[in-house]
Amino acid sequence: MRRGDIGRLNELLREPMRVFVRESRAHIALLVNASGQVLAQHGFVGRYHVMNVAALAAAANASARLLADLTGAGRWHYLHHAGRSRQLFLAPFATPSEELILVAIFDESSTLGLVELFFQRFASEIRRMPEFAEVLPPVSASAFEGELEAGLDRIFAPQQSGEGA
Amino acid sequence: MALVSHATREITCKIVYYGPGRSGKTTNLQHVHAMTPAARRGQMVSLATDTDRTLFFDFLPLDLGSISGYRTRLQLYTVPGQVYYNSTRKLVLRGADGVVFVADSQPQQLEENIESLRNLHENLIEQGTDVRDMPIVIQFNKQDLPGAMPFAELDDILNFRGVPSLAAAAVSGRGVFETLRSISELTLRRVARSLRRPIVASSER
Amino acid sequence: MSDVVSAALSRLSQVPGVRSAMIVDAEAGVPVASELGAGVSGEAIAALTASLFQRTEQAARDAALGRLGSLQLETDEGHVVVAGSRPLIVVVIADRDAQLGLIRLEADRAVEALR
Numbered sequence: 001m002r003r004g005d006i007g008r009l010n011e012l013l014r015e016p017m018r019v020f021v022r023e024s025r026a027h028i029a030l031l032v033n034a035s036g037q038v039l040a041q042h043g044f045v046g047r048y049h050v051m052n053v054a055a056l057a058a059a060a061n062a063s064a065r066l067l068a069d070l071t072g073a074g075r076w077h078y079l080h081h082a083g084r085s086r087q088l089f090l091a092p093f094a095t096p097s098e099e100l101i102l103v104a105i106f107d108e109s110s111t112l113g114l115v116e117l118f119f120q121r122f123a124s125e126i127r128r129m130p131e132f133a134e135v136l137p138p139v140s141a142s143a144f145e146g147e148l149e150a151g152l153d154r155i156f157a158p159q160q161s162g163e164g165a
Numbered sequence: 166m167a168l169v170s171h172a173t174r175e176i177t178c179k180i181v182y183y184g185p186g187r188s189g190k191t192t193n194l195q196h197v198h199a200m201t202p203a204a205r206r207g208q209m210v211s212l213a214t215d216t217d218r219t220l221f222f223d224f225l226p227l228d229l230g231s232i233s234g235y236r237t238r239l240q241l242y243t244v245p246g247q248v249y250y251n252s253t254r255k256l257v258l259r260g261a262d263g264v265v266f267v268a269d270s271q272p273q274q275l276e277e278n279i280e281s282l283r284n285l286h287e288n289l290i291e292q293g294t295d296v297r298d299m300p301i302v303i304q305f306n307k308q309d310l311p312g313a314m315p316f317a318e319l320d321d322i323l324n325f326r327g328v329p330s331l332a333a334a335a336v337s338g339r340g341v342f343e344t345l346r347s348i349s350e351l352t353l354r355r356v357a358r359s360l361r362r363p364i365v366a367s368s369e370r
Numbered sequence: 371m372s373d374v375v376s377a378a379l380s381r382l383s384q385v386p387g388v389r390s391a392m393i394v395d396a397e398a399g400v401p402v403a404s405e406l407g408a409g410v411s412g413e414a415i416a417a418l419t420a421s422l423f424q425r426t427e428q429a430a431r432d433a434a435l436g437r438l439g440s441l442q443l444e445t446d447e448g449h450v451v452v453a454g455s456r457p458l459i460v461v462v463i464a465d466r467d468a469q470l471g472l473i474r475l476e477a478d479r480a481v482e483a484l485r
Contacts, residue, residue, distance in 0.1 A: 034214065034220075035220060036250070055252050055253050058220055059250075066212060111397065111399030111400075112399060113399025113413065113420060117414050144218060
C-alpha cells in the first residue's frame with residue numbers, strides 16, 4: 001500500500017488509460033498496485049465492483065507469481081483467460097517505484113495480441129512518468145486500510161464523472 | 166467440505182482462521198509451523214503485501230497422524246482481515262470445515278472484532294452454510310498487551326453463541342496449540358457424525 | 371511447428387525482395403511462425419495485421435462483396451500483403467521493387483497449403 005497521491009495520479013493516468021482502451025479496444029481496464037490499491041480505472045460502474053476486481057486481481061497476480069516460483073517457471077508475462085465471448089488479460093509490470101498490474105476485459109472486437117501490444121506501450125509510458133520513477137518510502141501498516149478505501153473515494157468522488165459509465 | 170476417502174482411509178479438513186486485520190491470524194499459523202516437526206507439516210505458503218499483511222491467504226498443511234484408523238490431515242488457512250479484501254476472503258472461506266475467529270483483545274479493536282464477526286456470519290450465510298452447524302472456536306489474542314480487555318468481558322460481548330473460547334498471545338505461542346486442538350476436535354467430531362463413525366481425537370499433534 | 375507451416379514460410383521468405391514473412395493466428399493476433407528481417411517486431415505486426423484483416427473482412431461482408439481474399443498495403447518503403455486462411459493468415463513484408471505478382475502467387479499458394 002503505497003499511495004496517498006491517488007487523486008493526482010488518477011488525473012495523470014487518465015489519458016494513458018484512455019489511449020490504451022481506445023487502441024486495444026478493451027472495454028474494461030483497471031490499473032492497480034500489487035496490494036490491490038486502485039490507481040486508475042475505465043469502464044466500471046461502481047466503487048464496490050472495482051474493489052472486488054482489484055482485490056481479486058492482486059490475489060491472482062500474487063498466486064500466479066508464487067506458482068511460477070514454486071514450479072521454476074520464471075516470471076509470467078501475462079495471465080490470459082479466454083471465455084466464450086469475453087477474455088481477460090492480466091499483466092504485471094515493474095516501475096522503479098513499485099509493481100503495477102493492468103487488468104483488461106475484451107471481446108471479439110479485439111484480440112490478445114492487440115491487447116498485449118498496447119499493454120506494452122502503456123507500461124513503457126507509465127514507467128517513464130516521474131510519479132513512478134522514484135523508490136517509495138516504506139508505508140505505515142496502520143494507515144493501510146484507510147488508504148485502500150480512500151483511493152476509491154477519490155476516484156469515484158461525485159464531481160468526477162470520469163469514464164465510468 | 167471435509168474430504169474423506171474410505172478407500173485410502175484419509176480425512177482432510179479445512180480450517181480457516183478469520184478475524185479483523187492484524188489480529189494475529191498469520192501469527193497463529195507461523196507459530197504452528199515453527200513448533201510442528203517437519204514430518205508433520207508441509208511448506209507454509211503466504212501471499213502477502215509488501216507491508217506483510219495477508220493479501221490472499223496463508224496456507225499450512227498438517228498431518229495429525231492416524232485417528233481411528235484414518236490418516237487425518239488439516240489444511241489451515243488464514244484470510245486477509247481488511248474490509249477491502251472481502252472478495253478474496255469469501256473465496257478462502259469456501260469449503261471450510263471449521264473456523265477459528267481470532268479476536269484482537271485491544272479495546273480500540275472491539276468494533277473491528279464485532280464487524281469481522283458479522284462479516285463472517287454474512288459470508289457463511291451467503292455461501293449457504295448454516296452458521297449453527299459450523300464448528301467455531303474464538304481466540305482472544307493479544308492478551309499479553311497492556312490494557313487488553315479481560316477475557317471474561319470479551320467473551321461476554323463477542324461469544325453470544327457460547328462456542329469454545331480461549332485466551333492467547335500468539336506472538337509468544339501462548340494459546341496457539343490449545344486453539345488448534347480445540348477446533349480440530351470440534352471439526353473432526355462433526356466429520357465423524359456425518360460419517361457415523363466414532364473418531365477419537367488424540368493428543369497427537 | 372508443422373512441416374506444412376515451415377514449408378510455406380520458407381517458400382515465401384525466398385521470394386526475391388521479401389524482407390519478412392509470418393503466419394499469424396488471426397483469432398488471437400499472435401505469431402505462429404515467422405522469418406523476420408532485422409529490427410522487425412513480429413508480435414506487433416501479428417497483432418496489427420490480424421486486427422486489420424478482421425476489420426477489412428467485416429467491411430467486405432458488410433459491402434456484400436463476399437469473402438476477403440487478401441489485403442495489400444503500399445507504403446513509402448515497400449509492400450505488405452496479408453492473405454487469409456482462417457484461422458491463420460499469411461503476412462509478407464516486401465521491398466518496394468519486389469515482384470508483387472510473384473508474392474501474391476506465393477501467398478495464395480501458402481494459403482492453400484495451410485487450409
